Amino acid sequence: MKTSSLNKTSRFLFRWILAMAIFLLSFSFAMFQGGFVSWFLFYGLVVVFLFSSIIPFLSIVGLKLKRTVSKNNSEVGEALTIEVIIEKPAWMPFIYYHLSDTTPETFISERNHQLFSFSFDRQFVLSYEAKALQRGVYHFNEAIVHASDLFGLITIKRTLHSDREVVISPTFYAITNKRALFAYASKADHFHKGLQDDVLSSIRPYVSGDRLSKIDWKRSAGVNGLLTKEFETEEDQHVEIVHAAQEMDALRDPIQYEESIKEAVSIHAAFIQDHIHTTLSVYNEEWIRTVVTFNDWRHSLRLFALIHPVPDHETTLPLLKNDQGICFIVTPRFSKMAIDLIRKHVSHQRRVFIVTSVALAQEEIAEVSKAGGHVFIPQYQHSEDHKRGEFYGA
Structure with missing residues (x-):
């Protein structure tokens, strides 16, 4: 210079x-x-x-x-x-x-x-x-x-x-084991319309909570002389994705920290691509929780771009507003904060899965299972060294 x-x-x-x-x-x-x-x-x-x-x-x-x-x-x-x-x-x-x-x-x-x-x-x-x-x-x-x-x-x-x-x-990868990803409930096929279009659809009056699918004027015109519409009902599972990583994780291994963010984006993209609404909880100086739909998915890109690690002295966990449903906790490695998050979501009658960038040891898998959670390992198209996606735990 x-x-x-x-x-x-x-x-x-x-x-x-x-x-x-x-x-x-x-x-x-x-x-x-x-x-x-x-x-x-x-x-x-x-x-x-x-x-x-x-x-x-x-x-x-x-x-x-x-x-x-x-x-x-x-x-x-x-x-x-x-x-x-x-x-x-x-x-x-x-x-x-x-x-x-x-x-x-x-x-x-x-x-x-x-x-x-x-x-x-x-x-x-x-x-x-x-x-x-x-x-x-x-x-x-x-x-x-x-x-x-x-x-x-x-x-x-x-x-x-x-x-x-x-x-x-962050870049994201296509998840090839989507059936395993969506196998969180007994009626997973109802939820995953991309794999099997098995939705409850009929001609009937509007019921609160239904989502408008399309209007069939020919079929609707002659039903008891009333103008009705075709509605589609879904089983809403309240899918939530939480990215949680502490500062010591980011400093210890920045590569795995960034990889965990890519994991979260990939799981989020898998749901959004199939028009499944998700709730994101990420940390950027404070916990930010927002609902993302297929129409406003670009907003989630900004959230992932601004993710920061949680300070080591921070003890506040993201707020929960709904009971039941499914939650994916994405983190670089096994930690006490991840176990606390699992227990909090399980207490709200949620089915919880943890996704880690660093492979978990058998003792850590046992801890996750003891807390009431499961371990999910996604399989990606970009690499052959990822294990076959499957679920462990209770």
Whole structure:
């Protein structure tokens, strides 16, 4: 960094020394040679230098910045195409523009800067690709424009702002053992419409709690002369996914900590893809609990992107509002907090499964079973080293 700064300073000083030498030579030539041509050459050089020096100050006036990003929601490692557009007034002259975009520290990009030479265009577009290395919510809000004179002696810097938010969510994997995932109740096939469309559907009056499926006007028109609708009823199991990891888990093994978040996203995606509503409980400075449906699943991406580990001194557990149902507790490894969560959910008559990034020992599986929980190991398409998904415990 220091070497680069020294090189820039050296080049800057060299340009000024060279320019001063040219002026002194032209002035000396005019003084000793005399005549119209010699003085015309000197004053012409002075006029060009002054005009060139004024243009950088004028060319940064009235600049506007626009920014477009190919995707507002992306996964870690996915390439984003970013376009930065600067627009200048039509009457404003310029000689050189050097446009560079400021990317977040966790992004990598091959070329986020470009040099534009004189033209009559009003808009100048910088397009490049960037990839995020970590999940999170990031802002692209700053671009820097350098306007230069003809000789590179004077450079004026201006910072332009145009905020654009990008949500980088963890990658998730397709779960291949969905039948095992949905085998939490005696009527799992009723709940999993993607595997077997076995829903209770009939022509009857509306009953509180039913969800509108579709309207069959032909069948409805002649039922006792009343206008009825077709409704669909489901057995709502109150599916909840809890991600719980303490700070010591994140510090001890950051890779397994991030892997546990991917596990939670994968399980969540498996339910959402089959139009099964889920409740998410994640920690981000406090416990956040929200219901996610198929129509607003993008909101959950932001929650997963902002997950933080639970402080070691934090003893508060996520609140429970409903009894019964099923709960998946996703955590990097076996811990006391995970056992406490299992007992709390079991006390609310819920069927609880724990998913860990690090394989559990037999003693730990026994502890989970003693607390009333089960162990579920998902099977993913991305890797062959995952064990076959199955359930352990009571």
